[in-house]
Amino acid sequence: AQRVTQPEKLLSVFKGAPVELKCNYSYSGSPELFWYVQYSRQRLQLLLRHISRESIKGFTADLNKGETSFHLKKPFAQEEDSAMYYCALRVYNQGGKLIFGQGTELSVKP
Amino acid sequence: EAGVTQSPTHLIKTRGQQVTLRCSPISGHTSVYWYQQALGLGLQFLLWYDEGEERNRGNFPPRFSGRQFPNYSSELNVNALELEDSALYLCASSLLSFARTGELFFGEGSRLTVL
Numbered sequence: 001a002q003r004v005t006q007p008e009k010l011l012s013v014f015k016g017a018p019v020e021l022k023c024n025y026s027y028s029g030s031p032e033l034f035w036y037v038q039y040s041r042q043r044l045q046l047l048l049r050h051i052s053r054e055s056i057k058g059f060t061a062d063l064n065k066g067e068t069s070f071h072l073k074k075p076f077a078q079e080e081d082s083a084m085y086y087c088a089l090r091v092y093n094q095g096g097k098l099i100f101g102q103g104t105e106l107s108v109k110p
Numbered sequence: 111e112a113g114v115t116q117s118p119t120h121l122i123k124t125r126g127q128q129v130t131l132r133c134s135p136i137s138g139h140t141s142v143y144w145y146q147q148a149l150g151l152g153l154q155f156l157l158w159y160d161e162g163e164e165r166n167r168g169n170f171p172p173r174f175s176g177r178q179f180p181n182y183s184s185e186l187n188v189n190a191l192e193l194e195d196s197a198l199y200l201c202a203s204s205l206l207s208f209a210r211t212g213e214l215f216f217g218e219g220s221r222l223t224v225l
Contacts, residue, residue, distance in 0.1 A: 043113070044200070044216040086153065094166050095158055096141055096204040096214055102152035 002027050004089050006101035013077050014109050021072040021104045023061075023087030032090040033070040034098065035061055039083045047072075047085070057081070077108045112136070114217035116201050122223045123191050131186040131220045135203030141165075142184040143204070143214060144176060148197040156199075159184055188222075196224045 003026040013019055025031055035047040048056045050063040050070060061072045070087060084105050088098040115134045123129050135142050144156040155168040159178035167174075173189040182203075188195055198221050202214040 043218055044202075046213045049213075095160060096143060096202075097155055097158050097166055098143075098214060099155065100145075100153040102150070 002089060002091055002099050004087050004099050004101035006085075006087055006104045008104045009102070010105045010107065012107040012109065015079055016076050019072075019074045019077045019081070019106065019108075021085050021087075021106065023070045023072065023101060025068050025070065025087075025089050027068075027089055027091075029092050031063065031065070031068075031070075032092070033061075033063060034088045034090065035059070035070075035072050036086045036088055036100070037083050038086070044086070077106075079108045079110060082106055082108045114201055114203050114215050116199075116217040116220050118220055119218065120221045120223075122225060124225050125191055125193060127191050127224075128187065128189045129191060129222060131188075131199050131201075131222075133184045133186070133201030133203075133217060135182050135184070135201075136215055139203035139205055139215070140182055141204045142178055142182065143202045144184070144186050145200040145202065146170075146197045147200055147219070148194070153200065157186065191224045193224050196222060198222075 005024045033050045037047040038044045059074045063070050084103050086103045087101040091097050117132045141160040143158050145153040147153050157176050158166040162178050176186040178184045198219040200219045202216045204214050
């Protein structure tokens with residue numbers, strides 16, 4: 001079965017601290033993974049995708065097929081990073097259909 | 111450029127009633143996706159339409175249905191409403207070339223409350 005698991009509902013850190021939002025997936029094929037973010041009063045939007053191997057707003061995520069994980073990391077959290085973060089898995093041959101995790105709320109305190 | 115627009119933004123219905131939610135994709139996008147975001151359950155995939163055809167549906171009962179019009183806008187219909195249908199319904203659209211960008215563009219959602 002295809003599944004995305006985000007074990008933490010809420011992650012609270014202080015400004016300047018490192019952040020790691022966990023994401024694990026279950027998928028029999030070759031996974032294609034994304035992180036989406038929803039800031040307060042804004043729409044859900046793409047943050048980054050594993051294929052690009054990019055860093056967006058200081059965030060990076062590495063696909064670890066052995067551990068079936070795609071954790072989102074940032075070395076120094078900022079208050080403006082406070083948001084809901086969703087990990088998502090694209091299902092092969094099903095177009096843009098994404099399977100989302102339940103989301104992790106990141107709260108960065110001053 | 112206008113983003114994905116959804117209507118209505120909020121609505122209240124009673125059990126057994128029917129509801130229609132509407133979505134206009136970004137201009138040029140041919141694919142429309144519907145997701146249900148119920149409290150504590152994350153985003154659950156409902157339906158995917160592309161070029162007027164239903165391409166995939168999630169694990170929802172048949173009383174959830176929809177369609178896509180020639181202008182690529184879409185409707186989601188829910189019949190015989192139940193209390194557990196209370197949720198935020200999100201619509202998203204994408205380019206045909208989703209495979210290259212991997213990006214869905216979301217609307218702000220329609221919040222349905224069933225009493």
